[in-house]
Amino acid sequence: MSTIIAATNYTELAENAVAFAAEIARQNNYRLILLNDFSVSVHAMNARLSAERIEELIDENKLLLESKALLLADQYGIEVISKATFSFVEDAIEEVVTQYNAEMIVMGMEEKSVEQELLGNTTTSIIKKLHSPVMAVPANARFNGIKRVLFACDVLHGVSEQILARIKQMALTNNAEVEVLLINETVEELKAVGADPNALRIIDKGLDGIDYYYKNVRSDSIIDGIAREIKRMEADLLIMVPQPHGFWDSMVHRSKTRVMASGLNIPLFSIPA
The missing domain is CATH 3.40.50.620 (HUPs)
Structure with a gap:
């Protein structure tokens, strides 16, 4: 079991x-x-x-x-x-x-505070240090089903088949819609800057059979772009895959992961790459 x-x-x-x-x-x-x-x-x-x-x-x-x-x-x-x-x-x-x-x-995920932005807490420490999926649940989150999932995706560094299989299974179990969010770069631009040409095809193959779509968000701040999209689509869950090298890397080292997690009104599901 x-x-x-x-x-x-x-x-x-x-x-x-x-x-x-x-x-x-x-x-x-x-x-x-x-x-x-x-x-x-x-x-x-x-x-x-x-x-x-x-x-x-x-x-x-x-x-x-x-x-x-x-x-x-x-x-x-x-x-x-x-x-x-x-x-x-x-x-x-x-x-x-x-x-x-x-x-x-x-x-549980503590609410946002200056101290937490600088030091983090037990939950953000677990996310960063343990190679295990972690769901961080803020105080005001209640389980009313998971119907709309926002997957903030680092396409430049690819997504493994195992992670896609986990997201697909979650979507199937909950009959959920998945939005694959590309920050600041369209599909065409990703190809132009040298992204793995197979990356998007791998995502398409991995999520085949569920209701999903791509969306591009332009923002000077990754955090702000994700936060606005959460509100726009009324997401029930945010999925992130921290990468050792990529735009998530700066989030870890500059404490932005802590800001993201503690500033949410919905659970954050962090899946290690």
């Missing part, structure tokens, strides 16, 4: 992402792993709690997570497994992804 992971720290933001993940699991008949990486609060550390008390807190957290998993299983009619860990959250997620060969990680 295919598996997805929902990471939670019990905040309202995280619990909203868990609910979103549960809806996806129900729709796709996935197994859901409910993950919490427990950490001792600063106040508890300052209080110099005994090892026995810290052990009790870990056990209490495990019981809380198990009870939440049971409630989710009953509410959504899905299989839910609780995984309580006590380590660094990135290490915990990577370990669970490997253990269950998870399809994706679903996490």
